[in-house]
Amino acid sequence: MDIDKVFKALADPGRRRLLDMLHHENGQTVTALCEHMDMTRQAVTQHLQQLEGANLVAVIWQGREKLHYLNPVPLHEIYERWIGKFERNRLRALHDFKKKLEGDDHDKA
């Protein structure tokens, strides 16, 4: 799994918006998703392709319609491999930080 693609995909507000829309209603077509996006269909398509490439969205063809489904697994990966790791040390880091500040203010006092 290419976590870089996931981060890159999430970096754009438009793409996050698309994920939100699918979160609100799963299995939407390109055209449906376009209605709330202030850009051409092509632009939206390209964003959706990136989301697909990052495996955040899966697609099912239904006749001439392309239905988009959210795949939350990569988000989970990001949490596991990235956020959790830092979270675990959250309090410790904050502690270190404050200690440093205090050390500066009254050094050896």
Next chain:
Amino acid sequence: MDIDKVFKALADPGRRRLLDMLHHENGQTVTALCEHMDMTRQAVTQHLQQLEGANLVAVIWQGREKLHYLNPVPLHEIYERWIGKFERNRLRALHDFKKKLEGDDHDKA
């Protein structure tokens, strides 16, 4: 809190690497961080500034040295406001998705 800046900051592998380094050893100087980065000091500085802008890194000046400290709070925010939301519906979404697939395979059979 500007969550877009956080996502943008995380979108670059170099910046994620810097966060990793600080996670490994907190409070490093620019120069120290540069040693493991295959680019000029200026480039690293600019990345660090973006991390600072996203509030992922805090800085303390110590004489001529600039010490960088990790701030995991924005990561937590991302989890809270983004990942968790999707996680909660993870199983449900997967369920919907499979049902859709099945429905296509043997429609009304």
Next chain:
DNA sequence: ATTATATGCAAGTATTTACTTGCATGTCAA
């Protein structure tokens, strides 16, 4: 004082990314 070290500022280039426009293809419905 002089030199070395740690960093900043700013302009310029190169690469990447976002978005558009125009046309092509395939599916559905009358």
Next chain:
DNA sequence: TTGACATGCAAGTAAATACTTGCATATAAT
């Protein structure tokens, strides 16, 4: 089978991002 609808493909433009180079400033060490 014709017309409307859903989407794809591809080339081009505009804007954002990553990175560099050259010089300036401040702190520390000798």
